[in-house]
Amino acid sequence: MSKTVDQYFDEVQQTRVWRSIFRSGTGSSTLKRALAIQQNVFLHLFSTKVRTRVLSFSATWYLGTLTLGTFMVLVATGIPLMLYYHPSVPQAYADTKDLQFVVSSGLFLRNLHRWAAHAMVFLVFAHMFKVFYRGAYRTPREFNWVIGIILLLITLLLSYTGYLLPWDQLAYWAITVGSNIASAVPLIGDKIHFLLLGGNAVNANALLRFYVLHCMILPLTAMFFVAIHFWRIRKDGGLYSHNSEPATVRYKNGQATNGKEAN
Amino acid sequence: MAEERKGPLGDEVSRRQFFTKLGLGSLSIAAVGTAAFSYQYLEPNVLYEPSPVVNAGNPDRYPLDSVTLDVNNGIYIIHSQEGYFSLSAVCTHLGCLTAWKQELGIIACPCHGSKFYVQAEDGHKPGDKIEGPAPKPLPWKRIWLNEDGDLLVDRSTDVPALARDSFVRV
Numbered sequence: 001m002s003k004t005v006d007q008y009f010d011e012v013q014q015t016r017v018w019r020s021i022f023r024s025g026t027g028s029s030t031l032k033r034a035l036a037i038q039q040n041v042f043l044h045l046f047s048t049k050v051r052t053r054v055l056s057f058s059a060t061w062y063l064g065t066l067t068l069g070t071f072m073v074l075v076a077t078g079i080p081l082m083l084y085y086h087p088s089v090p091q092a093y094a095d096t097k098d099l100q101f102v103v104s105s106g107l108f109l110r111n112l113h114r115w116a117a118h119a120m121v122f123l124v125f126a127h128m129f130k131v132f133y134r135g136a137y138r139t140p141r142e143f144n145w146v147i148g149i150i151l152l153l154i155t156l157l158l159s160y161t162g163y164l165l166p167w168d169q170l171a172y173w174a175i176t177v178g179s180n181i182a183s184a185v186p187l188i189g190d191k192i193h194f195l196l197l198g199g200n201a202v203n204a205n206a207l208l209r210f211y212v213l214h215c216m217i218l219p220l221t222a223m224f225f226v227a228i229h230f231w232r233i234r235k236d237g238g239l240y241s242h243n244s245e246p247a248t249v250r251y252k253n254g255q256a257t258n259g260k261e262a263n
Numbered sequence: 264m265a266e267e268r269k270g271p272l273g274d275e276v277s278r279r280q281f282f283t284k285l286g287l288g289s290l291s292i293a294a295v296g297t298a299a300f301s302y303q304y305l306e307p308n309v310l311y312e313p314s315p316v317v318n319a320g321n322p323d324r325y326p327l328d329s330v331t332l333d334v335n336n337g338i339y340i341i342h343s344q345e346g347y348f349s350l351s352a353v354c355t356h357l358g359c360l361t362a363w364k365q366e367l368g369i370i371a372c373p374c375h376g377s378k379f380y381v382q383a384e385d386g387h388k389p390g391d392k393i394e395g396p397a398p399k400p401l402p403w404k405r406i407w408l409n410e411d412g413d414l415l416v417d418r419s420t421d422v423p424a425l426a427r428d429s430f431v432r433v
Contacts, residue, residue: 177357177374199310 045230047238054238063127064239068226070120075219077113081106085165087211089204092167117159124155144232147225154222161214164207175202175210315419319406322347322414322433330363330370330381338404338416339363339370341381341389346430349406349416350381350390355399369393370401388424400424406431 003011012018013026024035034048053059084103085095099106128148131137137145164175179197183189198205233239276284317336325331325342332339332352337360339350350370352361359374363381370379377395380387387393390401405420408431422429 173359173374177359180357195305198305198307199312201312203312205307205310 045227045234047234050238060239061126061130063123063130067120067123067127070116070123071222071226073116074113074120077109077116078215078219080109081113082215087165087208089167089207092165092207096166096168117162121155121159124152128152140236141232144229144236147229147232151222151225151229154218154225158214158218158222161210161218164202164210165214167207172202175206179206315417317416317418318409319349319414319416321412322408322431330365332363334360336416336418338418339381340406340414340416343382343389343430345425346432347406347414348389348430349404350401351404351418352401354397355401356395356397361401372397383425390424403429405429408433 010026013022019025022036024039025032030049037043037046037048081099084099084106086092096110099110101107131145131148160175160178164171179193179202182196183193185192194200196206196209197203198209313336317333317338319333319338319340322342325340325347327342327344330339330341337352339352341348341350352370353359354361354372354374354377356372356375356377359372361370361372361377361379364371368381370381371377372395375396377397378393379397379401380391380393381389383389388400390403392400402421403424405417405422406429407415409415414431
């Protein structure tokens, strides 16, 4: 007479609406579970099937995943912060103060954004050290290491552009010093400095340019490269494979054979 | 391929190859144009920045042998025995605002520790570096009197150190 929650859930999954959204169908057969991953736009980047050993903590210390986690925290806290922040000289500092002292939960969001940013820079470096010392950049993952370097630079640029936005003394002088370092580039240094700031000094144009870079251009670029990063991990055999261990990197006639024989 | 035909001049370019080249050439020109216009767009034509010429007020404000920092404009007005002259207060290392250290008689940068002379001594000119990472001396700025008797400084124009025209004598 009385149905269990599972039975209700099964009934919902049989409905036409549910089936129109999730095409892979119900059931826990290997095929259905594989289809659930493969037919999902967000999950299809990942392997349809993963061994538990690969997901063990010791394999990666979860550093790459944690980096993605901090990035998502930064997006989730950054967008609400944008609702109260005007990137203009008379208002930027006052808005930052308002977020800190007036807006409900503003202090929480701002601090979370700040600490997540620090954590992300730390985790990116930790992730790269891990990949370096474990030799995970070896064939066939060399190019994913290059994409990782690009993501490191984007992370540092995000950190740098966000630094100016509070528009306080610390921000102003940090960006003055940082942008003058760009001037040291031979021949085109002064041009880069001018284009970066949109003028000769840190001023209204610089604030707006850094805001657009921080909130639009750099995060979108980061997402683009993160997608490639993950796609290539999946194509190269998942998060962790014994193929990338030095002992089993075998060369036959000058060709690396890993990624072909195991997994 | 049937497309491979000789043109009237006997060359080897077929109609298809010609149009491919024409299309790729047009796209290349358009791409170069887009790059040029994008670059121009990113470079502002009009800047709403403060004027480089600063009114430093009446010379009487600056007693003899005094060094006065104008924080907002980033210049020093120095009244020496030779007359009034102006030094940039922006460190030549990475652009920090330097400070006048009266007790030491030097200019010092708080960011990375560059120090500069203010007085001419032992072959050093005012603005020369004493120590620190600054690659160049603090530049001298053009200074003159306007009709009202006020000192004007042009921050965009460097003048030679200790030159006769680099001083204002009242």
